[in-house]
Amino acid sequence: MPRGDLANVLEMRHTEKGPAKGSGSTIILDWSIKLSWAQQITRGVANLHAIQAYNGDIKSSNVLIDENGQALLIDFCPIGVTNEFAAPEILAIINDPEFEFEREITAMTDMYSLGLVLHALAEETTNVELPLVWRNKKTPTSYRDAVQQCLAADCRSRPAAVELLHSLGAT
Template sequence: MGGFFTVHTAQWGTETNLAVKKLIHSSAETNQMVALEAHYHRIVTRLCSDGHIVPLLHVYENNIANNQSELWLIMPRYSMSLRDYLIKNIHQMHFSRTVSFALSIATSLAKLHHLEIVHRDIKSSNIMLDDNEQCYIIDFGTAKSALYNKTILGTFPLPPEIVAAYLQQHTGFVTYDGAAADIYSFGLLLYEMLPKSSYQQLDINALPNVKQLLLAQAQSKAHLQVYIDQILACLGPIPAKRPRADDLVVIFQSIPPTIEIKLCMSCEERERTVRFLPCQHKVMCEQCWQQWRTLNNTKVECILCKTIVTIHTQDNYDATFFVQSNKMMSLSMRYKKSYVSRGKGYECGYGWRLGLIGECRDDKLGVFFMQIHWN
């Protein structure tokens, strides 16, 4: 963990599945740093017990040679960091999962800022996930109980006001808004969590082009627009114009899930991520598709309609099947019977256009899937 600490699995009496954070090299200066972290972590644990904060359970003073001692910070052990999760899953992560992560982190930040505590090192490696994939903020070694700060610290790329404070520190006492700096770091994290084909952080060289990068994604995925707007707002150059954490909580709460998450029809555990062409069915996750393709390496058929798959793609749309617009009218004319969606029947007709996934039923021709909703 960073360049100062190591983390070890531990047990404390009857408490199991714990983690101990301890210094790599103990000295009077580094022990003072640990004591300060323990102080802020204890405050946050006490005042944010209902939030998504990793609690500090115990502080243990371990005696070492020459009458010296060191402090160990003991807390629950978690499955993995958010960074490890994103590296492994970003290519198949559903947008609703991204919003869930963003909401829980923003809620924790809002509670910290309400208490006038700033974290000052918000990043994916300082967010832990439990077995239910819930987010928890960790590492309060850089925390401070004042919104206005003068210490130059954090993870690159730093907010522009911290860079300016560093460049001007020879001129005298320079401060910056620590809460706004947290929001800037959160904006970088929002980009990192954005579903994409491969894991990518926003580095300092890409920052000048971030608006173009995000707008290109928004054009292909309209439902991401609100989320993308918040990234741009958090990364704004003027600290006072960045949104507050509690404002972000309200915005993320207002983003509805696109449609219910559909599980792979093969394993029934992971989300569907692979769409087949030319049939356009999206019914399998990436892992099951790779296994299916290996077993049928000559002519791979769609498991739903048995059409030979010539191309497979990945997207973030929930629809099982896309109907091309030039076929829509003939489908409406031929199947003007009943529209079935979540147990409710509606009449099919000319008022339909592309949108929600549903089924049309015909006694002779059976069931086919189409992506439709009403004007």
């Protein structure tokens, strides 16, 4: 993948275009590209969930951008999680030897992580901090609302990937 992963792309875009890494002051990617990538990433998650497979470690560095500019989700085996992108219910048990956290990975834990990735994409950042801060004023309210739903404290309130895909305008 000559373009690398999503985290690399976001870092390179800011380095090449001027803003320092992590400054978050300038948005560089066209919204149409961001929305297309958000839909592609969400479609990948929806396809996994359709066969009752769960990623467990959805994060920007697990999204590759191919030579055609398409976003591809990788690393489908839940053998570890990245704390920064993990759902709170996973973080609560990850160090408890009584739990095999891999068995606790569900569609709804994936949806939480996906929401964080979609926020990072919209904001063109590799750093995710809670509560979310929306600096990009061009991000549509419907997109922001969809991301916020993914981060619901009650995992039963999070949307399914297929529902999120429709919220993002995909057909």
